[in-house]
Amino acid sequence: MLLGSVEAGGTKFVCAVGDEHWTIKDVIRFPTTTPEETLSRVVDYFKSFPDLAAISLSSFGPIELRQDSPHYGWITTTGKPGWQNTDFLGIMKKHFKLPIYWTTDVNGSAYGEYVLAQKQHEAVDSLVYYTVGTGIGAGVVVNGKLQGDNGNPEMGHVYVKKHPADAEFAGICPFHGDCLEGLASGPTFEARTGKKGPDIPLTDPVWDIMAYYVAQAAVNATLTQRPDKVVFGGGVISEPFLKKVRHEFVDLINGYVELPASPERYLVMPLAAHNGSATIGNFALAQQMLSK
Amino acid sequence: MLLGSVEAGGTKFVCAVGDEHWTIKDVIRFPTTTPEETLSRVVDYFKSFPDLAAISLSSFGPIELRQDSPHYGWITTTGKPGWQNTDFLGIMKKHFKLPIYWTTDVNGSAYGEYVLAQKQHEAVDSLVYYTVGTGIGAGVVVNGKLQGDNGNPEMGHVYVKKHPADAEFAGICPFHGDCLEGLASGPTFEARTGKKGPDIPLTDPVWDIMAYYVAQAAVNATLTQRPDKVVFGGGVISEPFLKKVRHEFVDLINGYVELPASPERYLVMPLAAHNGSATIGNFALAQQMLSK
Numbered sequence: 312m313l314l315g316s317v318e319a320g321g322t323k324f325v326c327a328v329g330d331e332h333w334t335i336k337d338v339i340r341f342p343t344t345t346p347e348e349t350l351s352r353v354v355d356y357f358k359s360f361p362d363l364a365a366i367s368l369s370s371f372g373p374i375e376l377r378q379d380s381p382h383y384g385w386i387t388t389t390g391k392p393g394w395q396n397t398d399f400l401g402i403m404k405k406h407f408k409l410p411i412y413w414t415t416d417v418n419g420s421a422y423g424e425y426v427l428a429q430k431q432h433e434a435v436d437s438l439v440y441y442t443v444g445t446g447i448g449a450g451v452v453v454n455g456k457l458q459g460d461n462g463n464p465e466m467g468h469v470y471v472k473k474h475p476a477d478a479e480f481a482g483i484c485p486f487h488g489d490c491l492e493g494l495a496s497g498p499t500f501e502a503r504t505g506k507k508g509p510d511i512p513l514t515d516p517v518w519d520i521m522a523y524y525v526a527q528a529a530v531n532a533t534l535t536q537r538p539d540k541v542v543f544g545g546g547v548i549s550e551p552f553l554k555k556v557r558h559e560f561v562d563l564i565n566g567y568v569e570l571p572a573s574p575e576r577y578l579v580m581p582l583a584a585h586n587g588s589a590t591i592g593n594f595a596l597a598q599q600m601l602s603k
Numbered sequence: 604m605l606l607g608s609v610e611a612g613g614t615k616f617v618c619a620v621g622d623e624h625w626t627i628k629d630v631i632r633f634p635t636t637t638p639e640e641t642l643s644r645v646v647d648y649f650k651s652f653p654d655l656a657a658i659s660l661s662s663f664g665p666i667e668l669r670q671d672s673p674h675y676g677w678i679t680t681t682g683k684p685g686w687q688n689t690d691f692l693g694i695m696k697k698h699f700k701l702p703i704y705w706t707t708d709v710n711g712s713a714y715g716e717y718v719l720a721q722k723q724h725e726a727v728d729s730l731v732y733y734t735v736g737t738g739i740g741a742g743v744v745v746n747g748k749l750q751g752d753n754g755n756p757e758m759g760h761v762y763v764k765k766h767p768a769d770a771e772f773a774g775i776c777p778f779h780g781d782c783l784e785g786l787a788s789g790p791t792f793e794a795r796t797g798k799k800g801p802d803i804p805l806t807d808p809v810w811d812i813m814a815y816y817v818a819q820a821a822v823n824a825t826l827t828q829r830p831d832k833v834v835f836g837g838g839v840i841s842e843p844f845l846k847k848v849r850h851e852f853v854d855l856i857n858g859y860v861e862l863p864a865s866p867e868r869y870l871v872m873p874l875a876a877h878n879g880s881a882t883i884g885n886f887a888l889a890q891q892m893l894s895k
Contacts, residue, residue: 468859
């Protein structure tokens with residue numbers, strides 16, 4: 312059985328074809344240009360696999376997830392030039408008479424991490440996946456089900472407690488200024504220091520400020536969804552940085568609730584290597600459509 | 604059919620008996636004293652209704668909700684003297700060979716508001732109920748189901764953005780200092796001003812500070828669960844205060860997501876009069892046990 316995956320990012324698209332064991336059989340990456348050009352490449356790619364059984368699309372957004380909306384399947388109010396009101400799902404459905412799943416990029420990743428945890432026999436029924444990169448987004452799986460029928464979680468835009476050493480920084484979110492994304496997304500490094508994150512050593516205090524905010528994301532997930540684990544992906548995240556995050560997290564939550572695992576096993580990097588969570592998630596979501 | 608409800612609060616207990624239409628047939632209120640005395644009164648009360656079909660308990664906490672825990676049904680690490688590790692559900696089960704539901708007080712209220720909204724044909728599949736009183740707690744219903752199999756939400760203890768005029772206030776949460784509960788629960792009025800909330804006119808700027816924090820609770824729920832509405836109950840809440848909260852909420856969320864209704868219909872007081880949400884919720888939860 313062949314399953315299709317599209318991880319549609321604002322910078323690049325990853326299209327892949329896999330089998331029922333979620334093994335990648337073929338993969339292609341290309342930059343996100345205009346919707347016409349980019350989606351043509353997606354269509355052309357999958358046309359070369361006539362045996363495809365189903366496809367899952369995990370897209371950058373905001374996207375319309377409410378199935379009763381006339382704009383279901385659209386990329387809606389995105390800041391990405393040219394992509395506003397793009398009927399991504401509609402275009403795919405026109406070209407492929409197949410079951411096609413539609414969700415956010417970070418939901419795809421969250422679901423991928425969920426099914427991988429299941430496969431590894433971890434006791435994980437619910438998890439929160441945060442991506443911390445150009446922006447901050449979250450996908451939530453509760454009892455095996457992606458949350459957000461009214462719309463995907465936007466947990467990157469909640470307000471947080473300011474780090475004392477960061478009091479002067481106004482944040483960079485165009486909507487909220489100093490919400491979580493405004494204070495802890497990748498581009499905040501340059502806004503604060505003039506240097507990009509990868510060029511700043513982890514011993515620099517700015518990384519402690521970042522850890523303080525990312526730890527608050529973990530606190531929020533812990534106190535809200537009470538998940539079995541919280542997974543962090545995206546360009547800002549590394550294992551040495553997560554170590555700082557765990558330290559701040561333990562301080563901030565201060566033993567208020569019992570954690571399902573030690574901080575080292577509770578706040579973790581993705582199981583999928585090389586940012587592959589969304590592709591696995593798409594394979595699993597496509598497969599699930601067929602079994603229904 | 605007769606259904607039993609216990610709303611077990613840290614200050615008082617409300618026991619009620621209702622019919623299948625959730626009409627209260629009898630009700631009794633008494634202060635929360637020792638567990639022995641208080642739970643004896645609960646048992647004695649329901650013993651006088653031999654036709655009872657099921658009971659639902661909505662209790663102050665923290666409580667153990669995980670059914671696979673040996674302490675399932677207990678009030679656990681509560682600060683209420685004498686009540687630590689009280690096997691509330693176990694004592695009830697010893698005396699009544701009936702289906703008995705077990706949840707938090709605020710879950711009971713959340714569920715009551717959910718079923719009342721359904722009864723009034725509101726388009727509400729999911730809601731978040733916050734109580735803002737002695738503490739701040741939340742109950743979450745998603746697609747008709749109470750959330751929190753690993754433990755109830757503790758959304759009152761997330762960190763928030765400080766109001767500029769409140770910078771000097773350290774907060775009163777014994778665990779977290781200036782978390783949401785530490786900054787916006789009822790006792791913060793006295794900690795800030797030496798006066799109790801009911802004695803402070805709504806024109807006093809301290810109410811604007813409170814509204815700023817309660818609005819952030821609404822922002823969190825909106826961006827996390829994407830509910831159909833957010834209900835506020837508890838001693839701090841009144842319709843004139845909620846008006847302030849809506850104003851701050853609109854400013855803080857700044858149009859980032861589409862709301863399912865106008866702020867006036869989205870951030871609302873309980874449908875149940877006189878703090879009756881939990882009793883209705885208990886009747887519905889008890890009834891639901893019987894239909895399974």
